[in-house]
């Protein structure tokens with residue numbers, strides 16, 4: 351085994367025996383302990399646990415059951431953990447079961463109660479000079495990137511990178527810069543197209559991803575909703591007014607790598623670790639705020655000190671799974687289920703320009719990690735199958751009868 355490989359610890363949801371010590375919870379605890387041991391957390395360090403706490407009726411985030419265990423494990427080091435996310439998610443987190451009482455630590459808005467407590471970071475990318483990073487991250491000594499792995503409409507995948515890339519910034523930076531970067535490359539030529547032609551394209555788009563702005567005579571594409579079905583290009587063949595630039599999709603992925611890198615630059619590398627929960631893997635992101643049927647079966651938990659390695663490993667494990675076809679959203683009409691094409695399930699769902707590995711590759715090129723990883727399974731089903739059963743107590747500790 352090459353010593354240059356990054357270690358990724360993995361705990362499967364499958365267990366070899368029906369015992370608490372063989373359970374998924376035991377695996378989460380063990381992987382958390384391994385990562386804490388590899389992280390120099392000093393007494394009284396302020397430990398930011400960056401999560402997405404969901405929105406509205408979207409409850410498929412990292413279960414509070416595990417959050418509490420991770421918080422308790424950090425507290426044992428003598429440090430002070432707190433959970434952080436955007437102010438809206440924090441404000442109504444109680445609706446999805448996240449409170450100081452249940453999580454065991456405070457839940458703090460990442461950029462203050464008015465989303466204005468920020469610190470500027472220079473990026474100079476596609477005409478954007480800076481982003482406003484959540485000031486709370488700057489204040490913290492340690493970062494735990496605690497993530498729910500799932501699909502994403504704009505880039506195919508939402509994992510540890512996206513949790514920092516967007517979740518680490520104030521609302522205006524998230525929406526008017528990071529997401530908006532996809533709009534930088536010109537794709538509508540008003541000299542060639544007419545308002546009538548633009549309206550025809552809007553009507554033809556099966557995903558409602560196009561709208562026409564009368565005031566500016568502009569056709570605007572929502573890249574999150576666009577499934578690259580090519581209908582607009584086919585209708586425009588003889589006119590040549592509209593484009594579907596591949597680089598617009600890449601720009602968003604590169605921007606996410608840049609913004610993540612900026613968050614990580616504010617921490618000493620050894621003071622950061624990552625946990626990805628590949629459970630309730632849905633087609634779209636938690637930030638949509640709706641309940642969705644899982645599109646991939648539950649896999650387990652991954653933990654690493656290397657963000658590139660953990661994201662690559664998570665995507666690789668998801669790729670090994672088959673899409674649960676009956677759970678494909680009925681409004682997705684262009685899902686590619688051709689078994690002869692070796693593509694990731696998230697690319698099958700979201701279209702060929704939404705490559706879930708792309709932002710990971712950008713981050714690796716920035717020197718932020720290593721996609722060559724060693725997957726170390728913790729308490730594997732084979733190992734736990736050999737465990738000696740302890741005395742079964744179904745209603746013990748405490749017993750009330």
Ligand code: SF4
Nearest residue numbers: 555576577579580582
């Ligand atoms: S490629 Fe398809 S989904 Fe995308 S904007 Fe054009 S018509 Fe809409």
